[in-house]
Amino acid sequence: MDKALGNKIPEFNKKQGESGGSGLAGLSAFGSGDHRSKLETIVIVLVAVVIIGGTEILLRLFNVPQYILPKPTQIVTALFTEWHFLWPHVVVTLYELLTGFFIGGSIGFILAAVITQFPFVEKVVTPYILLLVTTPMLALVPLLILRFGFGSEPRIIAVALASGPMVMINAATGFRRVDLAKIALARSFGASTLQIFTKIRIPMAMPMIIVGLMVGSIFGLLTAIGAEMVGGAEGLGNRLTYYSALIRMPQFFAIILMLATIGISIYIFFFWFGKKWASWEA
Amino acid sequence: MTKIKMAIDSATKFYETRSGSVHALDKVSLDVREGEFLCILGPSGCGKSTLLWSMAGLHSLSAGEIKLGSETINQPHPEIAMIFQDANLLPWRNLSKNIALPFELKSKQPDQSRINSLLERVNLKGFENKFPRELSGGMQQRASIVRSLAVDPSVLLMDEPFGALDAFTRDEMNLLIQEIWMETRKTIVFVTHSISEAIFLADRVVVMSARPGRIASIYDIDIPRPRPVDIQTRPDFIARVLEIKGSIDHGRGAAAGLAIT
Numbered sequence: 082m083d084k085a086l087g088n089k090i091p092e093f094n095k096k097q098g099e100s101g102g103s104g105l106a107g108l109s110a111f112g113s114g115d116h117r118s119k120l121e122t123i124v125i126v127l128v129a130v131v132i133i134g135g136t137e138i139l140l141r142l143f144n145v146p147q148y149i150l151p152k153p154t155q156i157v158t159a160l161f162t163e164w165h166f167l168w169p170h171v172v173v174t175l176y177e178l179l180t181g182f183f184i185g186g187s188i189g190f191i192l193a194a195v196i197t198q199f200p201f202v203e204k205v206v207t208p209y210i211l212l213l214v215t216t217p218m219l220a221l222v223p224l225l226i227l228r229f230g231f232g233s234e235p236r237i238i239a240v241a242l243a244s245g246p247m248v249m250i251n252a253a254t255g256f257r258r259v260d261l262a263k264i265a266l267a268r269s270f271g272a273s274t275l276q277i278f279t280k281i282r283i284p285m286a287m288p289m290i291i292v293g294l295m296v297g298s299i300f301g302l303l304t305a306i307g308a309e310m311v312g313g314a315e316g317l318g319n320r321l322t323y324y325s326a327l328i329r330m331p332q333f334f335a336i337i338l339m340l341a342t343i344g345i346s347i348y349i350f351f352f353w354f355g356k357k358w359a360s361w362e363a
Numbered sequence: 364m365t366k367i368k369m370a371i372d373s374a375t376k377f378y379e380t381r382s383g384s385v386h387a388l389d390k391v392s393l394d395v396r397e398g399e400f401l402c403i404l405g406p407s408g409c410g411k412s413t414l415l416w417s418m419a420g421l422h423s424l425s426a427g428e429i430k431l432g433s434e435t436i437n438q439p440h441p442e443i444a445m446i447f448q449d450a451n452l453l454p455w456r457n458l459s460k461n462i463a464l465p466f467e468l469k470s471k472q473p474d475q476s477r478i479n480s481l482l483e484r485v486n487l488k489g490f491e492n493k494f495p496r497e498l499s500g501g502m503q504q505r506a507s508i509v510r511s512l513a514v515d516p517s518v519l520l521m522d523e524p525f526g527a528l529d530a531f532t533r534d535e536m537n538l539l540i541q542e543i544w545m546e547t548r549k550t551i552v553f554v555t556h557s558i559s560e561a562i563f564l565a566d567r568v569v570v571m572s573a574r575p576g577r578i579a580s581i582y583d584i585d586i587p588r589p590r591p592v593d594i595q596t597r598p599d600f601i602a603r604v605l606e607i608k609g610s611i612d613h614g615r616g617a618a619a620g621l622a623i624t
């Protein structure tokens with residue numbers, strides 16, 4: 082009996098090898114052959130050099146005035162010379178973003194988790210969430226300033242209002258993907274409601290939760306910058322208005338460069354987070 | 364006399380739906396003997412899953428009672444483990460984490476030596492770090508069997524566990540589950556669509572009829588074990604298949620959902 086089983090096992094193994102191979106195809110594109118990923122890096126760097134260098138050369142060739150478009154070298158120089166003036170503003174913007182996103186994101190996540198358990202409540206609440214999503218929070222900033230003054234509070238509130246609904250809508254989509262068989266499985270092993278939530282529902286919703294966090298934090302960043310442009314005396318958004326008013330374009334673009342760096346870092350962070358916690362779905 | 368492991372007494376179930384109530388089980392009474400391999404056979408929609416899920420404490424009955432020994436089952440019981448159709452592994456956990464789930468839920472340390480010998484037994488040693496998507500359907504189902512056996516239940520409920528597998532893998536799994544049953548002598552209740560699978564595995568085959576779900580007849584299968592796969596081609600085996608098939612056709616005319624193979 083055992084022998085008969087043993088004889089057939091290689092067939093299982095073969096199958097496993099096949100499916101394992103295809104399942105890991107994405108990864109092997111990364112790992113298989115170090116020279117391939119090296120080649121990719123070289124190409125990426127090369128393209129960047131060509132674009133940046135080409136811009137520099139074209140701008141010099143056609144003598145484009147600095148107030149229209151500064152040269153890359155001027156932008157980088159400005160970034161270094163102005164850095165000690167700029168970094169306190171970076172801190173302000175990041176503080177607003179992190180605080181607002183933490184508040185908005187937590188509320189959005191909890192609302193999503195609770196609301197999806199009660200379809201009726203969900204129906205009642207959803208229109209207001211959509212209203213929040215579609216309302217440009219920047220339009221509310223002047224009102225918030227009237228109420229909360231010129232400190233960072235109105236901007237934090239705006240960030241929370243912009244990122245929270247994004248987190249909530251995406252997380253709710255995740256939580257709605259209930260798999261009754263998986264829940265029954267956990268229950269059959271004696272899981273409590275809380276355990277079902279932490280061990281089944283959250284992991285199941287994780288891919289969508291991460292999407293929500295990513296979109297929400299990017300929305301939060303945009304809102305923080307916009308709110309700083311509207312009112313207040315600090316933050317990178319405020320510096321944008323300031324330098325553009327003075328037509329100091331290298332500094333202006335240096336800030337754009339910093340904002341892009343922050344945005345890309347957010348993206349990379351959540352990409353990595355997703356790889357770690359939601360790779361099973363890929 | 365053999366002991367009764369689970370006693371089902373006039374189990375009746377109505378599902379309340381928007382389009383009215385569905386009568387899924389009608390006064391089903393059945394004694395499951397300790398250590399027996401019981402197969403439940405019936406056309407699609409006759410209430411097999413409803414009965415099994417109720418035995419697992421996952422569904423509540425509208426009337427009647429299910430007992431394990433002297434305890435009434437109205438919620439999941441640690442002595443009863445369920446094995447689902449498509450293995451039902453959690454895709455975000457690797458094999459060993461999937462198998463550890465039942466222990467985790469009870470805040471217990473996994474019984475690693477037991478798990479290892481079970482993995483060895485079903486030829487899954489060395490695959491502990493693989494994720495479900497990296498395994499074939501048969502391997503996934505073997506992993507889910509390990510997961511259920513790891514907590515050492517005395518009753519194993521299986522709801523069409525091999526229904527989604529191809530014929531060859533299915534034969535493998537049937538052999539494996541027969542061996543495991545002979546080694547452990549657990550009480551197994553096994554739901555299937557396939558008459559020959561039921562006869563191959565069972566000590567007794569319970570045939571259900573549909574709408575509302577009732578027990579139509581019960582057949583004793585006294586073929587000596589271990590039963591080899593090719594027994595299914597022997598004339599006396601086929602005669603049994605036809606006997607059950609014929610009785611269903613004759614009695615109900617509603618056995619379209621029953622496959623001979």
Ligand SMILES: Nc1ncnc2c1ncn2[C@@H]1O[C@H](COP(=O)(O)OP(=O)(O)OP(=O)(O)O)[C@@H](O)[C@H]1O
Nearest residue numbers: 378379380385387406407408409410411412413414
């Ligand atoms: N959650 C539910 N709500 C409403 N009706 C249900 C529900 N579950 C099952 N039913 C109905 O109850 C009857 C029995 O269903 P059940 O799933 O127990 O049948 P089954 O014998 O397991 O069928 P299959 O062989 O297709 O798995 C069917 O008519 C089905 O439509």
Ligand SMILES: [Mg+2]
Nearest residue numbers: 411412413522
């Ligand atoms: Mg069923």
